[in-house]
Amino acid sequence: MDILKERILKEASVISSGVLKLDSLLNHGVDPKLTMEMGKEFASRFANDKITKVITVESSGIPIAFATALELGVPLVFARRKKTLIGEQDVYCERVPSFTKGIVTDLIVSRTLLSADDTVLFIDDIIANGDAARGLVKIIEQSGAQLAGIGIVIEKSFQAGGRALRELGLRLETLVRIQSLDDNIISFED
Ligand code: 5GP
Numbered sequence: 001m002d003i004l005k006e007r008i009l010k011e012a013s014v015i016s017s018g019v020l021k022l023d024s025l026l027n028h029g030v031d032p033k034l035t036m037e038m039g040k041e042f043a044s045r046f047a048n049d050k051i052t053k054v055i056t057v058e059s060s061g062i063p064i065a066f067a068t069a070l071e072l073g074v075p076l077v078f079a080r081r082k083k084t085l086i087g088e089q090d091v092y093c094e095r096v097p098s099f100t101k102g103i104v105t106d107l108i109v110s111r112t113l114l115s116a117d118d119t120v121l122f123i124d125d126i127i128a129n130g131d132a133a134r135g136l137v138k139i140i141e142q143s144g145a146q147l148a149g150i151g152i153v154i155e156k157s158f159q160a161g162g163r164a165l166r167e168l169g170l171r172l173e174t175l176v177r178i179q180s181l182d183d184n185i186i187s188f189e190d
Helices: 002-011 023-027 032-045 062-072 131-143 161-167
Strands: 013-016 019-021 053-057 076-079 091-097 104-110 119-127 146-156 172-180
Touching: 002 023, 002 032, 002 172, 023 119, 032 062, 032 146, 032 172, 053 062, 053 131, 062 076, 062 119, 076 104, 076 131, 091 131, 104 131, 119 131, 119 161, 131 146, 131 161, 146 161, 161 172
Parallel strands: 053 076, 053 119, 119 146, 146 172
Antiparallel strands: 013 019, 091 104
16 A cells, blocks of 8 residues: 555654554554545455454554444454453453553453354554464454454564464455564565
8 A cells, every 4th residue: 555655654753673653643643534545445355255343452453443344334343452340251351462562461352242153354553473463363263253364554574473374374464564674764565
Protein backbone atom coordinates (compact mmCIF):
# COMPACT_ATOMS: atom_id res chain seq x y z
CA MET A 1 0.00 0.00 0.00
CA ASP A 2 1.96 2.99 -1.30
CA ILE A 3 -0.11 5.64 0.49
CA LEU A 4 0.58 3.90 3.80
CA LYS A 5 4.31 3.78 3.10
CA GLU A 6 4.26 7.52 2.34
CA ARG A 7 2.42 8.28 5.58
CA ILE A 8 4.80 6.09 7.60
CA LEU A 9 7.83 7.88 6.15
CA LYS A 10 6.22 11.24 6.91
CA GLU A 11 4.79 10.57 10.39
CA ALA A 12 6.67 7.70 12.03
CA SER A 13 9.88 7.82 14.00
CA VAL A 14 12.21 5.16 15.36
CA ILE A 15 12.29 5.47 19.13
CA SER A 16 14.71 2.71 20.06
CA SER A 17 16.23 -0.27 18.40
CA GLY A 18 13.47 -2.07 16.56
CA VAL A 19 10.58 0.08 17.79
CA LEU A 20 8.54 2.30 15.51
CA LYS A 21 6.50 5.18 16.92
CA LEU A 22 3.42 5.81 14.82
CA ASP A 23 1.07 7.62 17.15
CA SER A 24 -0.83 9.63 14.53
CA LEU A 25 -1.99 6.57 12.58
CA LEU A 26 -1.94 3.50 14.80
CA ASN A 27 -1.07 3.81 18.46
CA HIS A 28 -2.55 7.04 19.76
CA GLY A 29 -4.62 8.53 16.97
CA VAL A 30 -6.66 7.42 14.00
CA ASP A 31 -6.97 8.75 10.46
CA PRO A 32 -10.49 7.56 9.63
CA LYS A 33 -10.09 7.80 5.86
CA LEU A 34 -6.81 5.90 5.72
CA THR A 35 -8.13 3.39 8.27
CA MET A 36 -11.12 2.71 6.01
CA GLU A 37 -8.73 2.19 3.07
CA MET A 38 -6.81 -0.36 5.12
CA GLY A 39 -10.05 -2.09 6.11
CA LYS A 40 -11.14 -2.24 2.45
CA GLU A 41 -7.81 -3.74 1.47
CA PHE A 42 -8.05 -6.50 4.09
CA ALA A 43 -11.72 -7.11 3.27
CA SER A 44 -10.92 -7.54 -0.42
CA ARG A 45 -8.08 -9.96 0.31
CA PHE A 46 -10.40 -12.14 2.42
CA ALA A 47 -13.62 -11.53 0.46
CA ASN A 48 -14.02 -15.19 -0.57
CA ASP A 49 -13.29 -16.73 2.82
CA LYS A 50 -16.80 -16.68 4.30
CA ILE A 51 -15.65 -14.71 7.34
CA THR A 52 -18.27 -14.56 10.12
CA LYS A 53 -16.28 -12.46 12.60
CA VAL A 54 -13.27 -10.18 12.72
CA ILE A 55 -11.19 -10.43 15.90
CA THR A 56 -8.43 -8.21 17.23
CA VAL A 57 -6.61 -7.25 20.44
CA GLU A 58 -7.32 -4.02 22.29
CA SER A 59 -6.46 -1.27 21.78
CA SER A 60 -4.46 -0.39 18.67
CA GLY A 61 -6.01 -3.13 16.53
CA ILE A 62 -9.58 -1.96 17.04
CA PRO A 63 -9.94 0.83 14.43
CA ILE A 64 -8.51 -1.24 11.57
CA ALA A 65 -10.43 -4.33 12.62
CA PHE A 66 -13.60 -2.21 12.81
CA ALA A 67 -13.03 -0.90 9.27
CA THR A 68 -12.44 -4.44 8.02
CA ALA A 69 -15.53 -5.81 9.78
CA LEU A 70 -17.66 -2.98 8.42
CA GLU A 71 -16.52 -3.74 4.88
CA LEU A 72 -17.12 -7.47 5.32
CA GLY A 73 -20.49 -6.85 7.00
CA VAL A 74 -19.66 -8.95 10.07
CA PRO A 75 -19.29 -8.28 13.82
CA LEU A 76 -16.03 -7.36 15.50
CA VAL A 77 -14.72 -8.95 18.70
CA PHE A 78 -11.71 -7.58 20.54
CA ALA A 79 -9.68 -9.55 23.04
CA ARG A 80 -9.23 -7.62 26.25
CA ARG A 81 -5.76 -7.36 27.66
CA LYS A 82 -6.44 -7.82 31.35
CA LYS A 83 -8.59 -9.95 33.57
CA THR A 84 -11.66 -8.16 34.74
CA LEU A 85 -13.71 -9.11 37.76
CA ILE A 86 -16.81 -9.69 35.70
CA GLY A 87 -17.41 -13.02 34.03
CA GLU A 88 -13.89 -14.33 34.54
CA GLN A 89 -14.84 -18.00 34.46
CA ASP A 90 -16.55 -17.76 31.15
CA VAL A 91 -13.62 -16.68 29.05
CA TYR A 92 -10.94 -18.07 26.79
CA CYS A 93 -7.64 -16.86 28.18
CA GLU A 94 -4.00 -16.86 27.04
CA ARG A 95 -1.05 -15.25 28.80
CA VAL A 96 1.32 -13.37 26.47
CA PRO A 97 4.31 -11.04 26.81
CA SER A 98 3.58 -7.48 25.67
CA PHE A 99 6.22 -6.17 23.25
CA THR A 100 5.82 -2.50 24.08
CA LYS A 101 4.90 -2.71 27.77
CA GLY A 102 7.59 -5.23 28.74
CA ILE A 103 5.12 -7.11 30.93
CA VAL A 104 3.00 -10.21 30.66
CA THR A 105 -0.72 -9.70 30.10
CA ASP A 106 -3.71 -11.96 29.74
CA LEU A 107 -5.70 -11.90 26.52
CA ILE A 108 -9.30 -12.77 27.26
CA VAL A 109 -12.33 -13.34 25.05
CA SER A 110 -15.77 -14.15 26.34
CA ARG A 111 -16.97 -17.63 25.39
CA THR A 112 -20.25 -16.08 24.32
CA LEU A 113 -18.52 -14.14 21.52
CA LEU A 114 -16.64 -16.90 19.70
CA SER A 115 -17.77 -20.42 18.85
CA ALA A 116 -17.07 -23.41 16.63
CA ASP A 117 -19.57 -22.00 14.11
CA ASP A 118 -17.30 -19.02 13.37
CA THR A 119 -14.77 -18.45 10.63
CA VAL A 120 -12.61 -15.63 11.88
CA LEU A 121 -10.19 -13.12 10.45
CA PHE A 122 -7.64 -11.79 12.94
CA ILE A 123 -6.56 -8.19 12.30
CA ASP A 124 -3.83 -6.30 14.16
CA ASP A 125 -1.64 -3.22 13.82
CA ILE A 126 1.97 -4.41 14.05
CA ILE A 127 3.69 -7.77 14.31
CA ALA A 128 7.07 -8.02 16.00
CA ASN A 129 7.84 -11.32 17.77
CA GLY A 130 4.34 -12.65 17.17
CA ASP A 131 3.44 -13.31 20.82
CA ALA A 132 0.11 -11.47 20.69
CA ALA A 133 -0.82 -13.22 17.44
CA ARG A 134 0.13 -16.65 18.77
CA GLY A 135 -1.96 -16.01 21.91
CA LEU A 136 -4.97 -15.07 19.85
CA VAL A 137 -4.51 -18.06 17.53
CA LYS A 138 -4.60 -20.29 20.63
CA ILE A 139 -7.81 -18.63 21.81
CA ILE A 140 -9.38 -19.23 18.39
CA GLU A 141 -8.28 -22.87 18.60
CA GLN A 142 -9.79 -23.21 22.08
CA SER A 143 -13.11 -21.92 20.76
CA GLY A 144 -13.18 -24.41 17.90
CA ALA A 145 -13.60 -21.57 15.38
CA GLN A 146 -11.84 -21.68 12.00
CA LEU A 147 -9.06 -19.16 11.46
CA ALA A 148 -9.28 -17.99 7.84
CA GLY A 149 -6.18 -15.86 8.14
CA ILE A 150 -4.40 -12.95 9.73
CA GLY A 151 -4.16 -9.37 8.43
CA ILE A 152 -1.50 -7.09 9.92
CA VAL A 153 -0.89 -3.49 8.91
CA ILE A 154 2.89 -3.46 9.51
CA GLU A 155 5.13 -6.51 9.58
CA LYS A 156 8.58 -5.81 10.98
CA SER A 157 10.17 -8.58 8.96
CA PHE A 158 13.51 -8.25 10.76
CA GLN A 159 11.70 -9.78 13.75
CA ALA A 160 10.54 -13.37 13.75
CA GLY A 161 6.76 -13.13 14.29
CA GLY A 162 5.51 -13.07 10.70
CA ARG A 163 7.86 -15.81 9.56
CA ALA A 164 6.88 -18.02 12.51
CA LEU A 165 3.17 -17.71 11.73
CA ARG A 166 3.74 -18.56 8.06
CA GLU A 167 5.80 -21.59 9.12
CA LEU A 168 2.81 -22.76 11.14
CA GLY A 169 0.92 -22.83 7.84
CA LEU A 170 -1.20 -19.79 8.66
CA ARG A 171 -2.21 -17.30 5.99
CA LEU A 172 -0.69 -13.93 6.87
CA GLU A 173 -1.43 -10.82 4.80
CA THR A 174 0.47 -7.64 5.61
CA LEU A 175 0.02 -4.18 4.07
CA VAL A 176 3.60 -3.00 4.58
CA ARG A 177 6.80 -4.88 5.44
CA ILE A 178 9.66 -3.09 7.15
CA GLN A 179 12.97 -4.90 6.75
CA SER A 180 15.08 -2.60 8.92
CA LEU A 181 14.96 0.32 11.35
CA ASP A 182 18.75 0.43 11.63
CA ASP A 183 20.32 3.87 12.13
CA ASN A 184 16.79 5.24 12.65
CA ILE A 185 16.04 4.79 8.94
CA ILE A 186 12.77 3.11 7.97
CA SER A 187 13.52 0.72 5.16
CA PHE A 188 10.70 -1.16 3.39
CA GLU A 189 10.90 -4.48 1.60
CA ASP A 190 10.54 -4.46 -2.23
P1 5GP B 1 4.39 -9.00 19.20
O1 5GP B 1 3.49 -9.75 20.12
O2 5GP B 1 4.24 -9.43 17.74
O3 5GP B 1 5.83 -9.05 19.64
O4 5GP B 1 3.98 -7.46 19.29
C1 5GP B 1 2.72 -7.08 18.83
C2 5GP B 1 2.14 -5.89 19.52
O5 5GP B 1 3.12 -5.06 20.11
C3 5GP B 1 1.43 -5.06 18.47
O6 5GP B 1 0.03 -5.25 18.59
C4 5GP B 1 1.82 -3.64 18.77
O7 5GP B 1 0.80 -2.96 19.43
C5 5GP B 1 3.03 -3.74 19.65
N1 5GP B 1 4.24 -3.45 18.87
C6 5GP B 1 5.16 -4.32 18.40
N2 5GP B 1 6.17 -3.68 17.79
C7 5GP B 1 5.87 -2.37 17.84
C8 5GP B 1 6.52 -1.17 17.36
O8 5GP B 1 7.60 -1.18 16.76
N3 5GP B 1 5.89 0.01 17.61
C9 5GP B 1 4.70 0.07 18.26
N4 5GP B 1 4.18 1.30 18.45
N5 5GP B 1 4.05 -1.02 18.73
C10 5GP B 1 4.63 -2.22 18.52
